[in-house]
Amino acid sequence: MTTYIEPLAQESTPSIIADKLRKAIGHGELKPGAQLGEADLARKLGVSRGPLREGMQRLTQEGLLVSIRNRGLFVIDMTPDDIRDMYLAREAVERAAIQKILCGDHASAGAALCAVADRMLAADGDPAAIGELDIEFHELLVRLAGSPRLSRMHQTSIIETRMCIHALEETYLAADARAIEHNNLGEAIRDGDAERAERLLIAHMDDAIERLVNR
The missing domain is CATH 1.10.10.10 (Winged helix-like DNA-binding domain superfamily/Winged helix DNA-binding domain)
Structure with missing residues (x-):
């Protein structure tokens, strides 16, 4: 036995x-x-x-x-095809996480995400800190879904994202623009607006791909 x-x-x-x-x-x-x-x-x-x-x-x-x-x-050395594939996987996981969050206490989840965006704004002038808060926002987004499997799937793509963020530090949007971008996504989740949240997430991922592939 x-x-x-x-x-x-x-x-x-x-x-x-x-x-x-x-x-x-x-x-x-x-x-x-x-x-x-x-x-x-x-x-x-x-x-x-x-x-x-x-x-x-x-x-x-x-x-x-x-x-x-x-x-x-x-x-690994991230080729343009690798970058596109990684963001494809991330987008799928994070869209699923948003759908799960919206079935529960999305108001509290959105408020927690907006708090991270506020810290991004306060970290203006420190690209490394802003990059870490960017990662923290997306890790929190998936964690708030309460799905261990989504979190495990997200782990490797987040490490690859960190690699990309180091490459992007010089081409990132101004800190206030990035904070607003993340805050808008947090607000959409807080308000339970599934269509807006999905649209903002896709635009966020597409922007990162564009800057990485064409840097």
Whole structure:
């Protein structure tokens, strides 16, 4: 008989390594196209190569690393087609999240999202902070849907989005325009306006694609 009530296992070393590598990729410490050297990474992380390889394999399965035969492992380099595909996936997840939110307490959800937009406006002059708040807004949007599966699906595309945001910092709209853009989406959700929320989200994604692909 299978026993389900048993001591919980602590997070494994490969899981911790994978999480650290995801953050390093998302925040630009490991640049797009960079090669990952096992010996150097093992030394920096203070781990043996076995767990490191397992952690890197997880990121390969997620599409954040690519293995090139006879050369090694590399951080993905987002091509225009990759960017379009990533935003296609993000848009699908976030539209589904909005639909779920609108079936519940959309007023509170919208107010929480508008509060993040207010912080974006207050962070004018700090592109890195604004970029992080942009990500926070969209992570919160999906989290407010209360769907663990949507959140899991969103995770990899958000890391790829972080990579794109680093590339976009110099071409972003002025902070007040970006804050207004996010605030408008939050207000549409707060007011339960499904048509306006979907239209604003699609326009937001299309704008990001246009600036990334044509930068």
